[in-house]
Structure formats: C-alpha cells, structure tokens
Amino acid sequence: MKRFSLILRNLVRKPGRTTALVLLTAFLSVSVFCGTIVVSSLRQGLNSMENRLGADIIVVPAEAESKASLKNLLLQGTIGTFYMDASSVEKVLETEGVEKASAQVFLSSMKADCCSVKVQVIGFEPENDFVVQPWIAESLNRSLGDMEVVVGCRVETDVGNNFRIYDRNCRVVAKLAATGTGLDTAVYCNMNTIHMLLQAAEEKGISHKIDSGNDSDVVSAIYVKVLPGSDPGLVNSRLNGHIRKATAIRTAGMMTEVADSLSGVSGTIAVLIASVWVLALVILFIVFWMMVNERRRELAVFRLLGMSRKMLSGMILKETALCSFTGALCGVALGAVLVFPFTALIESSLKLPYLTPAPGTIVLYAVFAITVTTAAGCLAGTRTAARLSRVDPGTTLREGA
C-alpha cells in the first residue's frame, strides 16, 4: 500500500505527463470500443434482417423500383405506396417452383397523430403470411382483428392505445421487437383494416392511383417462398416472364448488396481504428522515450535510497498500468456517451440495418477494450521501465551536477 501511494504521488506530482498518458490511452480505448460496437451492431442488424426476410423472392409493381426502392423501404422505412392487381397473387401461386405466396398492401399515413412524419402502414394476410406473422407471433399470441394494429418498436405508442390513421382509430395490440431495419417504424394490420384505411384515405381526397378503382383488388408486394430444391433464380425468371407490369426481385441479391455495403463500412472502420492505433502507439512510445531522459535523475535517487532494479521497473510499470487503465476506463465511458445516445443517428447516416448488441455483449466489448488498451500501454512502457531500471545512480547524478 505504501509503495502504491508512492506511485500515486509520482503521478499526481506530474499532472501534465499523467494527463497526456491518460488522454492517449483513452483515445485508443474510444476507437476500439466504438469501432467494435458499431461493427457488431451492423452485423447483428444484417443477421436480424436475414431472419426477418423469410421470403426468397419479392414481386412488386414495375413502377415500384423507380418510386421507392424496396431496399430503402426495408432498411430505412422509406414510405412506398405502389399497387398492382390482386390477381397477380394467383398467377404467382400458379408459377412452377413456388411453394407459398403472401401478399402485402402498403399505405402511407398522412400524418399519424403520433408524430410529425408519415408512417408506413403494411396490410398482410395473417392466414397465409409467412413473413410478418412469425415475427408478430413473438409479441401477440392471437390473430389480428379488424382495426387492430401491431406497431414497430420505434413507433412511439403503447399497447392498448388508439392510433389514428386517416381519422380512423386503430387499437395497438402489440409492439414488435427491434429489427434494426426500417420496418421498426412501420404499422402492421390485416387486409380488412388496410382496405378500410385505403377507403378513408380516398375520402380525405388522397388518391393512391388504384387503376381498378376497387381498393380490395390491389396488393403492393407479393412475398414468395420457393419449393425446397427449386432454383430461386429460375423461379425468379419465370415470375418475371409470367406476371405483367411487375418485377420479381431476389432477396438474396438484396442481402448481398447490404452485406457488401456492410463489409465496406466495416473495412473503413477497421482502417480508421488501425490508423488511430498506429498514431497513438507512436506518440505513446515517444512520450515514454522522453520520460527516460526526464526521470533519469529522479530514479537514480530512488536507487541510492535502496530500491532494487526490479522494484524500480515494477514501479514504472505500475505507473504505466494505472495510467493506461484509467485512460481505458475514461475512453470506454466516453465511447458509451458517443455511441449509445446517437444510435438512431448512426443508423440513419450509415443507411444500413443497425441493431445494438445485448447489454452482456456490450460489457464484454468494454472489458475487451480496457484489457487491450491497458496491455498496449504496458507494452509501450516495458522498454522504458527496463532502460530506467538500468540507470547507474552515481554516473547519472554526477552528469547532472
């Protein structure tokens, strides 16, 4: 304890040097912690998107690609309202290689009473659905009734509340778990409800350009599951040839695009972390090298007072470890302040699925960042400790005199 108090006094008496060491290691720790959290959140978001996207192919009206990219709809919750004839569902089911097909109808609210922005309302068939229903089943253990809605985790309303869309009151019966995608900001309802809402929108003078004039004759997207053993690419080509005024898109392609973007972002983050580390380690080595000259006389006095070389190098290493550990702790705390409150901002800036890891995993990353940073600090200080412990007290003190 007495020796530890000597280390503390050494650090306190040189506030500039101590602060510089703490700041440098904090810098290293921030980069490791923030980088790890962002990359792991992106990976988790991609996994979640893969799990949620249970379909192999999505059939959308040909105009949908120009009106609102389906990828943007899924990733960023971009509002997309496009319609095609409901008879397309039958045509899809007739296509060779199709196992299941489930239709969805999209509608954008004017301004939901919850907020100042539009929300995407998605109508689906609970009895045929294999995309949304398994996900909803995690939060709601009964079928969705008329004028009942399930909301994404980012729609700010609670279960049991009423949610007004086009002056119609819908009852919120469940809130979904986070997916890290744009679907977290969507509202889900059954087909009867969506048709009532389409009608309400028409009454408000908001035209959705439905060619047939009948709301119940339209769908926005058809999610397709191919038969096991069938080639999704071939089925996709058949669908493109079979259904007029519609485009079939393979979800695998969409996922590959997202995965490519993710690996790009991960690569950039890795390069940034590496640059920060190289720079900070170089500075750390320079600081320690300067310390050798600065503390030569001080350590010579310690040697004259009876400290062994081992004790001396141990003391320097302990000082370095303490500074590095404090810096690493501060860095993790700063990283947490920078990353967690701004999760939504990071997600919208990267335009990629982003799902923050569980608290246990975050704690593990924090421990990892602290350990790595402290180890790097100690490693940088080892050589200095060895050099300083070899100081010959007589020569050093004579030189200074």
Place this chain on the structure above:
Amino acid sequence: MKRNVFCGILLALAGIITIGSFTVLGPCVHEDGSEAVCTTAGRAVLLAGCVITVLAVLTFLLRAPATRIFLFFLSMCVNTVGILLPGTLLPVCRMDTMHCRTVMQPAMIILFAAALAVSVGGILAERSRIRKGRT
C-alpha cells in the same frame, strides 16, 4: 488562470448549447415552415443556453469566491432543468427517427450534464479555495 478553468469550460459548453440549439443541434424543421412538436423544446434549450452563458461570463468577471459559488449553483440549477427540458418537461416528436430525437435530445442531455458536472466542480474548487484562505 487556474481559477478560470471551470468558468472557461462552462462558457464553452454554454456557447455550444446556445449556438447548437438553432443550428445542427436544434429541433426538427418542417419543409413547409410549420412548427414541429419539438420547436418549443428547442426554444427553451436556447434560452437555457443563453442563461448559462450569462452566468459563465459573470463568473469570469466577479472574483469573490462566495459570489462565484452562488453563480455556479445557479448554473447547476439551470443545467438540471436543461437536462429535463427536451422530452421530459417539454415534448419532442414521438417518432424516434426524427432529428430532435436522434440529435437534439441526446446531444443536449450530454452537454447539460457536462455543464452540470463543471458547475459542481467549480463549486468544489471555490470552496477549497475559501478553506485554504482560512488556514
């Protein structure tokens, strides 16, 4: 010089809060120019920022430790209110993808919390100065 460290940091934070509240850290802006739900919260944050700026400048100018403690205490109160302004005392937009929820609210909470910590630090520093003066 050392005496003004806390005032300096407080003034810098107050400046960021004040300027940020009507620029990058401000409330949502509608394309049609209409007011968003969070506009009032944005204005209140601006007002709180101005008050802290004035308090920080006064702390710079006035040298008496007791007066400084009082000013830091006032700043502490304003900062506490500032933390609660966006979202607790005044509403922000309810969709958490909105600018006020993604940027203004977290940034202002962090800045006001930092200013609060600086104010507490300032009070402690002035108190230790009074104690040293007595001994």
